[in-house]
Amino acid sequence: MKRTMRRGHMAVLAALAALAAPAGFLGAGVKIAAEWVPNEKATAAFDFKDVPRPAQGDAATGAKFTVLDGRRDANGGELDALHDGRLPSGEDEPSANFFFAAGTDGGRLLVDLGSKLDIAQVNTYSWHPGARGPQVYTLYGSAGEAPGFNPRPERSIDPLSCGWKLIAAVDTRSKGGGGQHGVSLAGDDGVLGAYRYLLFAISRTEAADPFGNTFYSEIDVLDAASKAAVPIPPPAPRREIIAAADGAFRITIDTTDAPDLSEWVQKELAPVVKEWYPKIADMLSSKDFKAPAAVTITFSSTMRGVAATAGARVNCAARWYRSNLRGEAKGSVVHELVHVVQQYGRARGGARPPGWLVEGIADYIRWFKYEPEARGAEIDPRRAAQARYDASYRVSANFLDWVARKHAPDIVKNLNAALREGRYREDLWKEYTGRTLEELGAAWKESLAKAPSAPEGDARERP
Numbered sequence: 001m002k003r004t005m006r007r008g009h010m011a012v013l014a015a016l017a018a019l020a021a022p023a024g025f026l027g028a029g030v031k032i033a034a035e036w037v038p039n040e041k042a043t044a045a046f047d048f049k050d051v052p053r054p055a056q057g058d059a060a061t062g063a064k065f066t067v068l069d070g071r072r073d074a075n076g077g078e079l080d081a082l083h084d085g086r087l088p089s090g091e092d093e094p095s096a097n098f099f100f101a102a103g104t105d106g107g108r109l110l111v112d113l114g115s116k117l118d119i120a121q122v123n124t125y126s127w128h129p130g131a132r133g134p135q136v137y138t139l140y141g142s143a144g145e146a147p148g149f150n151p152r153p154e155r156s157i158d159p160l161s162c163g164w165k166l167i168a169a170v171d172t173r174s175k176g177g178g179g180q181h182g183v184s185l186a187g188d189d190g191v192l193g194a195y196r197y198l199l200f201a202i203s204r205t206e207a208a209d210p211f212g213n214t215f216y217s218e219i220d221v222l223d224a225a226s227k228a229a230v231p232i233p234p235p236a237p238r239r240e241i242i243a244a245a246d247g248a249f250r251i252t253i254d255t256t257d258a259p260d261l262s263e264w265v266q267k268e269l270a271p272v273v274k275e276w277y278p279k280i281a282d283m284l285s286s287k288d289f290k291a292p293a294a295v296t297i298t299f300s301s302t303m304r305g306v307a308a309t310a311g312a313r314v315n316c317a318a319r320w321y322r323s324n325l326r327g328e329a330k331g332s333v334v335h336e337l338v339h340v341v342q343q344y345g346r347a348r349g350g351a352r353p354p355g356w357l358v359e360g361i362a363d364y365i366r367w368f369k370y371e372p373e374a375r376g377a378e379i380d381p382r383r384a385a386q387a388r389y390d391a392s393y394r395v396s397a398n399f400l401d402w403v404a405r406k407h408a409p410d411i412v413k414n415l416n417a418a419l420r421e422g423r424y425r426e427d428l429w430k431e432y433t434g435r436t437l438e439e440l441g442a443a444w445k446e447s448l449a450k451a452p453s454a455p456e457g458d459a460r461e462r463p
């Protein structure tokens, strides 16, 4: 709900921002590169075109960061998150970012570099799926040497009145909304200025709800003399490669984007995939068909929903898996592997496979072959009256199981072959079972009403 509101708001913001200045106001001799990577393309490597990748070992690493005005949000990271040389691995990782408190309008941050440095660049990085992605701040610098210098100007004090110089006013809302934002402020002759202190006067990006404060991931200060700064290495690739059926199948499970799931993948998911991919290929074999020999399963930190399959590529939403590791996680991958093997829609000119049957077959193998003990596709007799054989997923799986038990043990294998070869038609049910699909559906409903009550749960339409 909150998400939808924020997303709707972003459309308005983007429209407004498109009318505004490109990405901010600059002090003399300052140039700016501001970039936005939309969330679906953002990765934990923080790759931009012109903005350098975030650095470690820069002058900000050992600097002292202080909140001068405003309050840190306790749901987020400490100030350290801004100069720890570490990046969030996903789009919505509060603890890997610093942000001001919900319901407040930003605040002021002081960075004390310890001594006056010739600063070449100040670079700022943020990442959030919604309105907290863009950056809105004004940056001031001071060597701390001017008479009347105030090292701690609160919000009510204009820094220009007490020994500070304006470096730039940054606003990346015109670039984009949810995703990664990178800003690089550099001197146009290689030196931004000689400063000991930097003052970030940070504003929220929107006030339509309390969640308008930017998720800042890292602030870098590159000084002209130092060569110590190096880009933060991108996360090491994490891939589990499984050779199944004596090497006939090679399944790669990629958790680079969700390293916290690597151990579960290795210990729990990999053995299931190794055993079940060849089994599914066998259950759904057909003449002249070979199941894809190379399959990739990728866990994505930014994906929404549960999982989706295209060709031989399965994408899994890390967030959903994290909260279902003890429940439905492995079974849902089995369901997706059925889609990899199905490969319908390849035959030219054939009828479009009915969606309920495509999903019903995937859930049939999952709930009646892979984990029958979970009884996840049982239907409560009290709900028999509402059950429809073409309700898809678990309900259709239940129907297929009943047809297989009562009338035609090979029904799923035969339907699968027909679907794959583009020759599925409703008459096939009569050919395989002696009854029409409607007759089977009616008899199945009758049997559901008579079945003993399921001990827990009922058939739900979920993958």
Ligand SMILES: [Ca+2]
Pocket (backbone or CB within 6 Å): 080, 081, 082, 083, 084, 085, 086, 087, 088, 096, 217, 218
């Ligand atoms: Ca950081």
